[in-house]
Amino acid sequence: MILRGGMQTPESDEALAARYLRGDTQAFRELATRYTTPIYNLARRLTRDPMEAENITQETMLRALNALPRVSLDRPLRPWFFKIAVNLCRQWAERKRPQVFSEFQETEEAGVEMIPDSAPSPLEQLEEAELQAHVQRQVDRLPPVDQTVIVLRYVEGLSYEQIAEAMKLPLNTVRTRLRRAKLKLRAALEEGEV
Amino acid sequence: MNHLTWEQIENYAEGRERALDAHVADCAQCQHEIAAERRLTHALTRLERFSPSPEFTAQLDRALEQAESNSLHQALKTRRPSVWTGIAALLASLLLLIFASQTILLLQEGGALDFLLLYFSRPDLLSMYPSESLGALIESLPLVEFILTLGLLYIAITLAQQFFGGANALGQTMGKSER
Numbered sequence: 121m122i123l124r125g126g127m128q129t130p131e132s133d134e135a136l137a138a139r140y141l142r143g144d145t146q147a148f149r150e151l152a153t154r155y156t157t158p159i160y161n162l163a164r165r166l167t168r169d170p171m172e173a174e175n176i177t178q179e180t181m182l183r184a185l186n187a188l189p190r191v192s193l194d195r196p197l198r199p200w201f202f203k204i205a206v207n208l209c210r211q212w213a214e215r216k217r218p219q220v221f222s223e224f225q226e227t228e229e230a231g232v233e234m235i236p237d238s239a240p241s242p243l244e245q246l247e248e249a250e251l252q253a254h255v256q257r258q259v260d261r262l263p264p265v266d267q268t269v270i271v272l273r274y275v276e277g278l279s280y281e282q283i284a285e286a287m288k289l290p291l292n293t294v295r296t297r298l299r300r301a302k303l304k305l306r307a308a309l310e311e312g313e314v
Numbered sequence: 315m316n317h318l319t320w321e322q323i324e325n326y327a328e329g330r331e332r333a334l335d336a337h338v339a340d341c342a343q344c345q346h347e348i349a350a351e352r353r354l355t356h357a358l359t360r361l362e363r364f365s366p367s368p369e370f371t372a373q374l375d376r377a378l379e380q381a382e383s384n385s386l387h388q389a390l391k392t393r394r395p396s397v398w399t400g401i402a403a404l405l406a407s408l409l410l411l412i413f414a415s416q417t418i419l420l421l422q423e424g425g426a427l428d429f430l431l432l433y434f435s436r437p438d439l440l441s442m443y444p445s446e447s448l449g450a451l452i453e454s455l456p457l458v459e460f461i462l463t464l465g466l467l468y469i470a471i472t473l474a475q476q477f478f479g480g481a482n483a484l485g486q487t488m489g490k491s492e493r
Binding site (some may be wrong): 145148149152156157160161164165170173174177178181182185186251252255256259270271273274275299302305306309310 | 320350351353354355357358359360361362363364365366367370371373374375377378381382
């Protein structure tokens with residue numbers, strides 16, 4: 121951690137990586153701690169298997185550790201970590217479910233109840249929870265590529281450019297994928313399908 | 315009335331594109347689109363986040379420790395200064411000494427050294443016959459031996475750098491492991 125103006129701000133990924141490359145092994149542990157949950161979350165979502173998600177997370181960290189000396193620290197490391205994880209998920213999918221990563225699979229959709237915009241009352245809170253659960257189910261039904269785009273964008277906060285880098289996809293493909301996935305989700309929400 | 319594009323709706327919902335305020339204020343359809351976009355974004359940012367078990371975190375820590383230790387062994391293996399490099403550097407240095415002394419002898423025997431002495435003591439003499447002087451100097455130089463000596467010098471320096479560079483890297487790696 122670095123002290124700046126009396127406040128503690130987390131050290132950047134790139135600064136941690138540089139520290140590791142200068143011989144501070146603890147710096148990589150900090151990076152690993154930072155990315156373990158996001159990568160596990162992504163892998164768990166895509167594989168739906170906690171054991172596989174753990175394997176992919178561990179392999180991601182080991183590969184990152186070995187490849188770090190060859191990585192340019194001029195660019196953000198965040199997409200790079202996800203790139204390794206997405207590749208491993210892709211390889212897993214090819215082994216377990218051929219073509220699942222490349223095909224846009226249509227899945228059954230079910231209805232949902234309509235929901236109000238905001239809600240402090242108990243009834244509204246319940247409806248909010250139902251909406252959340254419904255969105256969760258709808259996201260789970262998206263093809264893995266679209267799920268990945270959604271998670272990287274809205275859970276991990278990556279920019280479109282960073283998503284394109286992490287997934288090795290053209291920027292326009294990322295935009296199209298995201299737009300299509302969101303249209304599906306919105307349709308499911310608005311039309312009350314469950 | 316032209317409605318907002320998908321991208322504009324997304325940007326507006328995220329608090330950008332404030333220049334579109336006037337249009338949004340008058341357009342019920344765009345207001346509906348923006349509200350739907352905000353609702354979906356809100357739900358997506360609150361998607362369930364899976365966390366690994368504490369056991370896995372501990373296991374990952376051990377795996378990283380093991381990997382770091384393996385990479386140290388690998389570094390020791392690859393960065394150990396080769397004995398053969400050292401021997402080669404030594405041989406190259408010996409050959410360099412032989413060729414260098416041979417070159418100096420030939421410089422003396424061929425008259426190149428005398429020629430140089432003359433150049434410094436009687437520059438006026440040489441300036442009177444510049445082309446003849448240059449020809450005489452070239453003839454007196456043991457060019458082949460000179461080139462061979464320079465080549466050996468390059469080889470000896472390169473080998474010595476490899477040998478001592480490996481030794482330094484090993485020292486750094488050892489220091490890193492101690493920390």
